[in-house]
Amino acid sequence: MYNSIQDTLIIGKKVIYLPSCHSTNDIAAEIVHAGLFTEGTVVITDHQLSGRGQRGTNWVANPGENLTLSVVLTPTFLPIQDQFLISQTIALGIKAYLEKYISGVEIKWPNDILVNRKKICGILIENTIQGSKLNTSIVGIGLNINQIYLENDLATSLSGETGSELTLGDEFAALIRCLDAAYLQLRSGNRIAEIRSAYMNSLYGYAEEVKFSYKDRVYTGTVIRVNELGLLSVRLSNGDELTDLGIKEISWIRN
């Protein structure tokens, strides 16, 4: 069902398709642990039984309607303190893929992908480290493609946005090509500033006020910075600033 992609340089040349599995990130981790991979190997399933999300949540998607996959990367060229660049690069690759169909694509810090303010894709990146460098990075992607009924009102799918049903195999190939192109930019080493500024310019809340909760209070403000470590700074509507927040410190409120 999902073919390996031969016209990319790194990602998707080897594709492992499992009709069902517990979590593609876990399968990818097992493959890495066993040393049985080349960089860019993709694990993809039609039916993920225990998909994992950020902050210990579950990722649930209707079987056979969406893209549920993990990519194994070996970004050994990146110092540990630059690991957020992987998140930024992958988010931009997914955004580029979606923009072939639709506008209104934004990245919600740190790396959710929104279309018209609704979540269409979640990313779970799990890194291993060796010394002061990154060793492997498992990039898990859950992208809603043909699922029309989503439990969460603040979620959407590509077909929900475009009105047409898509062929998963074709969308897989198109997505992988965009991820490969984005990763090649990162690997080239001379496009880092470009990646960081494209990420900032794509951020939900960067150019306009949005709502979020912090320490049990609701605030309105704009994103002013995401630093190299991936920590977020916001300017509140009263002019105060909250700086260098981690993922567990704030929750966005979209309505």
Ligand code: BTN
């Ligand atoms: C999130 O938004 O919370 C991240 C969701 C990530 C889900 C994907 S689906 C493929 C891969 N395998 C997993 O168990 N999780 C990721």
